[in-house]
Amino acid sequence: MKSVVTLVASALLASVAQAQVVQWDIAKRHVGPRFAKRQDGTFTEVITNEKTRGGYFASCQVGTPGQNLTLQLDTGSSDIWVPSSSASVCDQDSQNSGCTFGSFDESASSTFSVVGENEFTISYVDGSHSKGDYVADTFEIGGATLNNMTMGLGLSTDIPYGLVGVGYALNEAIIANTQSASSAYDNLPVLMQKQGLIATNAYSLWLNDLDANTGSILFGGIDTEKYQGELTRINIYKDSQTNAFSSFIVALTSLQASSSSGTDTLTSSELPVPVVLDSGTTFSYLPTDIAEQMWQEVGAAYYTQLGLALLPCSMENSDGHFSFGFGGSGGPVINVTMDELVLPLTDEPQQFPSGPYEGQDICQFGVQNFSSSPYLLGDTFLRSAYVVYDLVNNEIGLAPTDFNATGSNVVAFPSEGAQIPSASAAPNQAEVTQTSGSLSQPTYGASGGFQNHDAESAASLLPPAFDWSRIAVMGASMCFVMVGSGFFLLI
Incomplete structure (x- = not known):
């Protein structure tokens, strides 16, 4: 949260x-x-x-x-x-x-x-x-x-x-x-x-995939069988107003969309984007400019009545993935596939009543927009990553998750202040401090692979005008789940 x-x-x-x-x-x-x-x-x-x-x-x-x-x-x-x-x-x-x-x-x-x-x-x-x-x-x-x-x-x-x-x-x-x-x-x-x-104030999180039956949070250690490749350490940043460590803010420094039809580099005026790695948030929330580019890639349409980007549930089977890069060049990269980014809108299936997706079941896209920093990477991102939270050294360890891994090899932190076992530091984190954000529209060459049609068709997917009152009520009933459980105010 x-x-x-x-x-x-x-x-x-x-x-x-x-x-x-x-x-x-x-x-x-x-x-x-x-x-x-x-x-x-x-x-x-x-x-x-x-x-x-x-x-x-x-x-x-x-x-x-x-x-x-x-x-x-x-x-x-x-x-x-x-x-x-x-x-x-x-x-x-x-x-x-x-x-x-x-x-x-x-x-x-x-x-x-x-x-x-x-x-x-x-x-x-x-x-x-x-x-x-x-x-x-x-x-x-x-x-x-x-x-x-x-x-x-x-x-x-x-x-x-x-x-x-x-x-x-x-x-x-x-x-x-x-x-x-x-x-x-x-x-x-x-x-x-x-x-x-x-031994030390640190733990690792393995949520596994959306349909998995098992996962874990491990206090005081890592499990080397739960991730692929090597762990890479990135810095946690202090709150910019208080100059203190109070939440797990890290730097999202790149985002790409890739499919069988191409790869697009997505941009934002906010890059590098400060994001909080937050298991208490069901969805992920990024700056509007970069979220809209993701929606365009997958053919999601934003509905102001609900304040949500929606798309057909069948898109969970779509080709394509998004690559989230952290800590500058050479830092860890986590790929998130569409089956982790498409979630039901309601408990009972609902269909688009009109428009280009008429008759298809309605789902929510797992990345929504937010208006101010720090932004949030919630469960729709975290399931694809193995994440180590080191609250003593103020570092995060990241590696691609090994979905549905059956083995286990637990390695404990040996002492207070010990660094994350088997992890190396991202080599170019100094560049994260540079403000280099810019906004330019991608060519959407990857959208065809996501949606099985060309980018021109993707650009035409505008929300139709119809009565969402019934679905809006249902969506509102989930507001605490989608937003309230991830954004909270201490008073």
Whole structure:
């Protein structure tokens, strides 16, 4: 999730005693909580990919005895928060379906304590919110137990599930509320390090493909069997206003469209584009100028009634891919294919009622536009990459993912501050600081391979005029999934 409020001060990091890893496995469909500790000292946890809820969810236990909750995993925020069982949103009545992913009954935990009464507040851009107390309790994930884990307790919330935020401590809600870095507490990865579960504050993310049943987030290590080629390290950049590390901002320095009919270099006046690698965002959001070029390549049309670029669902089988380059020339390049960029508009299929795509099922394109930086690369990008988040050295490791890999070779960070194992630095990152953005229209030579027709036909795909009222209502109901879960405001 992208923080809108600017934060101040520097990161707080802790030392640990030994090198271990904690891993959550990711599954596409909802499963009950499973906890297992392996002989090598690593930990495994199931996370579910809930498409209609807009992200990846982890089964956890909170309190003593442990209560099962399933929480959204989010690299773009930094707090764990859980809905209280007393919150009205968790009541099952004619208006609410209840907190089907679980809620927390604080009165049933013998280890529960309040550490900040009425100090937890998060509001999202769609108007949803969660407010309550900061609390401390036992938190178990992947068989690893953390004592006195600080969390937000949503006593007044209209969101029926909570989050596991694993970003920088400076992005915690309490800091925005107090405007003081001294308010920072030990969030999940920091506490894992302090309690000796991992050697350094770092983790790797492997979401696997859109239809996969397994994936993982691995705290304290990398898995060399989950990516292709070599890992390349790129810099995380400080917030330009606060001069502090508060989110995973990296430099997108190139973007190409390639298909059987050609390759186009896409441009933007924003290049190099500051982007946040954010698992809490279902879609990706880029500057309008470069997003429009991507839409043109694939024949997507933008509908102002919905604020979305739409295209036929059949385009998921289209030839072609987009190559995202980072860290200047010689930096890592991640190819994203169309089957990762075409997502349903609604739970039930809907068809274009008129225009060039009349009668075809409607889908959303996985890259939408946004008006200001930093921009976001969410799950539609992250599934194609193996990403290592190093919060001590302030670096990201990137390599193309190995979809549906079955092997595993976990390599732990040996000590606090150790660099990402088996990774080399991008050689020309100095050029990223140069402002070289320009805007020129590509020839759209690749569009024919994407769409199986020529570029002239692609240019004619303008949205027809018809009544989208029914679909607009359905689309609006997904606003929190597509936008709210990726853009949030700390107040």
